Amino acid sequence: MFGGNNSTHLDEKNILEVLSNVQDPELGRDIVSLKMVDTLKLEGDRLYLKITLTTPACPLKSRIESDIRQALSRLDGLKEVKIDFNSRVTPRRFGPMTQLLPGVAHTIAVASAKGGVGKSTMSVGLAVALQQSGARVGLLDADIHGPNIPIMLGVEVPPAQEGERLIPAESHGVKLISTAFFMQADTPAIWRGPMVGKMIQELLMRVDWGELDYLIVDLPPGTGDASLTLAQSVPLSGAVIVTTPQDVALADVGRGIAMFKKLNVPILGLIENMSYFICPHCNERTDIFGHGGEETAKRLKLDFLGEVPLHPAIRMGGDSGQPILVTAPDSPQAEAIRNIAYKVAAKISVLNLKNSSSIAGKSFIPLTPNR
Numbered sequence: 001m002f003g004g005n006n007s008t009h010l011d012e013k014n015i016l017e018v019l020s021n022v023q024d025p026e027l028g029r030d031i032v033s034l035k036m037v038d039t040l041k042l043e044g045d046r047l048y049l050k051i052t053l054t055t056p057a058c059p060l061k062s063r064i065e066s067d068i069r070q071a072l073s074r075l076d077g078l079k080e081v082k083i084d085f086n087s088r089v090t091p092r093r094f095g096p097m098t099q100l101l102p103g104v105a106h107t108i109a110v111a112s113a114k115g116g117v118g119k120s121t122m123s124v125g126l127a128v129a130l131q132q133s134g135a136r137v138g139l140l141d142a143d144i145h146g147p148n149i150p151i152m153l154g155v156e157v158p159p160a161q162e163g164e165r166l167i168p169a170e171s172h173g174v175k176l177i178s179t180a181f182f183m184q185a186d187t188p189a190i191w192r193g194p195m196v197g198k199m200i201q202e203l204l205m206r207v208d209w210g211e212l213d214y215l216i217v218d219l220p221p222g223t224g225d226a227s228l229t230l231a232q233s234v235p236l237s238g239a240v241i242v243t244t245p246q247d248v249a250l251a252d253v254g255r256g257i258a259m260f261k262k263l264n265v266p267i268l269g270l271i272e273n274m275s276y277f278i279c280p281h282c283n284e285r286t287d288i289f290g291h292g293g294e295e296t297a298k299r300l301k302l303d304f305l306g307e308v309p310l311h312p313a314i315r316m317g318g319d320s321g322q323p324i325l326v327t328a329p330d331s332p333q334a335e336a337i338r339n340i341a342y343k344v345a346a347k348i349s350v351l352n353l354k355n356s357s358s359i360a361g362k363s364f365i366p367l368t369p370n371r
């Protein structure tokens with residue numbers, strides 16, 4: 001199966017050497033120095049590799065596999081190569097450190113400059129897509145003006161209380177804490193900033209999330225007092241901004257960005273929701289709300305994470321508590337959301353690597369193969 005012209009003696013050392021020429025395309029470093037080669041076992045002419053990715057939601061897994069196979073094809077004498085993948089999400093190594101969420105590796109805010117653009121729908125979509133990839137995921141519904149994620153996620157049993165600890169509700173494999181669970185019917189709709197921050201911090205201190213790879217935080221819309229305080233109250237690895245293609249929503253995006261910049265929270269990118277509608281009869285695309293998310297992202301020097309179409313199944317999924325990623329995971333709409341979620345996970349991995357003072361610029365100690 002393998003065999004090439006650069007014939008060398010076959011042993012684990014030269015296999016590792018060959019692998020050190022394979023780059024993780026997202027991280028821009030070779031897989032050996034990134035310690036991604038977890039296991040390397042050579043038995044005669046058969047090689048077994050276990051590669052550890054920085055996220056189970058790795059968008060370039062198949063490319064990494066084909067690059068490895070391509071590199072190994074230069075070695076003579078290998079008959080069979082079996083490659084398994086696992087993943088290990090390393091906790092945030094940058095930004096202010098806090099003990100507020102000890103078991104949570106990364107907290108990602110989902111924000112919008114304007115209401116009604118589908119921010120909560122995207123929060124649920126990101127959470128479910130990451131969970132389906134194999135990650136341990138929680139969702140904090142901090143949209144105190146209209147916390148509706150318990151409905152969107154179809155939560156049937158509210159969080160349990162064990163002494164002082166709160167055990168999150170769970171649905172579709174995602175752990176959920178929503179301010180909706182703690183609001184009385186007469187809770188004022190308008191919360192003041194400092195009050196909100198205090199409530200969220202108290203809430204967070206009591207929640208037993210267990211070990212999570214990603215905690216998605218659905219912020220209230222806009223850049224007012226409440227969003228600002230909330231964004232400050234939670235240690236964030238990054239923020240995602242949701243917009244529609246409508247001019248007014250796009251014009252507001254700049255303000256949303258300014259808020260995160262002021263807080264030194266990295267902006268992972270822009271999602272354009274309700275981008276277009278595909279007619280189910282004629283298959284024709286109509287840009288109902290116009291178009292412009294990608295250009296806005298470019299103008300604001302943000303990454304464009306992708307477009308999500310306007311589709312009745314997405315709305316129905318939210319209303320019924322059965323997200324489209326669960327009911328129709330292979331649909332183009334679910335695929336669009338999944339691609340965005342994978343990009344977000346990859347961006348977190350890159351940020352973690354680039355901002356990690358302990359490893360930036362240093363070469364790694366070569367790992368010992370055959371573990």
Ligand SMILES: Nc1ncnc2c1ncn2[C@@H]1O[C@H](COP(=O)(O)OP(=O)(O)OP(=O)(O)O)[C@@H](O)[C@H]1O
Binds near residue numbers: 221310
């Ligand atoms: N791509 C989409 N296709 C169809 N319906 C959608 C889509 N995205 C969101 N919706 C629907 O639009 C409505 C508003 O969405 P959502 O509640 O997620 O917005 P939001 O930005 O969180 O709103 P709020 O400002 O109230 O927090 C919901 O009924 C949701 O199901």
